[in-house]
Amino acid sequence: MKTSVTIENVKVICFSPTGTTKKIAKAIAKGIKFKRTEIIDISKPEARKSTPRISNKDLLIVAIPVYMGRLPSFVKEWLQTIEGCNTPAVCIVMYGNRAFDNALLELRDTLKNRGCIPFAGAAFVGEHSFSSDEYPSSVGRPDHEDINKAELFGNSIFKKLSSIISHDDLSDVKVPGIFPYGGTTELWKVDFIGVNDNCHHCGICAENCPTGAINFKNSSQIDIQKCILCCACIKNCPHKAKSMKPGLMKEAAVRCSNFITRKEPEIFLT
Ligand SMILES: Cc1cc2nc3c(=O)[nH]c(=O)nc-3n(C[C@H](O)[C@H](O)[C@H](O)COP(=O)(O)O)c2cc1C
Incomplete structure (x- = not known):
């Protein structure tokens, strides 16, 4: 027999050194109308010393920036301390208008392996971390249009969860990406x-x-x-x-500034 569960809390976990990921995570949460919303920003080292408790009455939103087409490895390690219990989860990746490659798939798989049901996902575009006045790259993103799309995505998530009888009615979302994820999570060690x-x-x-x-x-x-x-x-x-x-990083910033065609948010919902 299906057991019905009412969602009470929205727990929004975000890692966001330059703030774009957090903006989108908050906009998505704004579109979701459950009782309480808690933003858990894990950008500072102290915030990663503990892991929040997650129950099946929570909706978990996890928003992480894409680093070299993947999740930053130490953030992934932290995510692996989450203990979900059939917790509905939304996976969000934020990228700098180049590509999100396998990061969204990696996030979906990570949350699934931690006992969550990743039933929705999205990739949004943020100003590139390497962007500067000299080499601008997706400047000002997320903008009003992105924020509106994020709130509407939040509304769709709320409608979906309000329409189901049990968590068994949710299934894993299909997102682009290839396993094994490939690429490297090893970041350059450069004095830049x-x-x-x-x-x-x-x-x-x-x-x-x-x-x-x-x-x-x-x-x-x-x-x-x-x-x-x-x-x-x-x-x-x-x-x-x-x-x-x-040096190496400035050359990378120049390459990133060449991705000038505007990419739009991509949304995936089962
Ligand atoms: C080390 C590093 C690697 C990155 N790799 C990618 C990438 O592969 N593709 C891409 O489009 N953006 C890439 N970015 C850009 C970020 O994903 C993007 O700027 C994001 O909005 C930053 O999020 P934040 O503002 O929350 O820190 C990279 C940024 C950094 C710092």
Whole structure:
């Protein structure tokens, strides 16, 4: 016999060093009208010290940026500590207008393996982490259109969950991607951040670093073994004191800025 379960809470997990993933995750959550919504931002190291409890009365939304066509490996490791119990889940990946490759499939499979039912998914476009005035890339995304689409997607999720009798009526969503996922999750270990005289070592970049790679007292000191190339330090600096030095990363930023044809959000719902 089917057991009916009422969803009460929406738990939104997001990793978002430069803020675009969080914007979309919040817009999707806005379109969903269950009793409570909790945003669990795991961008800072302290936030990843514990894992939230998930029940079958929760709807889980997990939103992660695409790094080299995959999920960032340490975020995937953290996701593997989630204990779902037939928890309906929505998988969201955010990418910088190049491609999301196998990241959405990887997220769907990860949540399924953790006891969730990933019945919906989407790929949205955000301003590229490497974007700068010199080499702009998907600047201003997500924009109003993206945010509207995200809220409408939230409405569809709410309607779907309100129309089912039991979680057994949900099935795994089909998303693009190939298994084995291929590519690499190994990020370059490069010293690429240049610091100019505007830097007063205010510590804002260190505070915003998702891996604690920057010395609070001397922001020029960056541990490249910990750095994940997210560019949050560059984008969050109020004094424009940080930028990319010439080298591998700047060359990558140039390549990314060549993907100028606007890509639209892609939505998948069973
Ligand atoms: C190391 C790294 C690798 C990335 N790889 C890709 C990629 O493969 N495809 C793509 O379109 N965007 C890629 N991006 C861009 C981000 O996915 C995109 O800018 C996203 O919106 C960043 O999310 P956030 O603002 O929440 O940090 C990459 C960014 C970083 C830092």
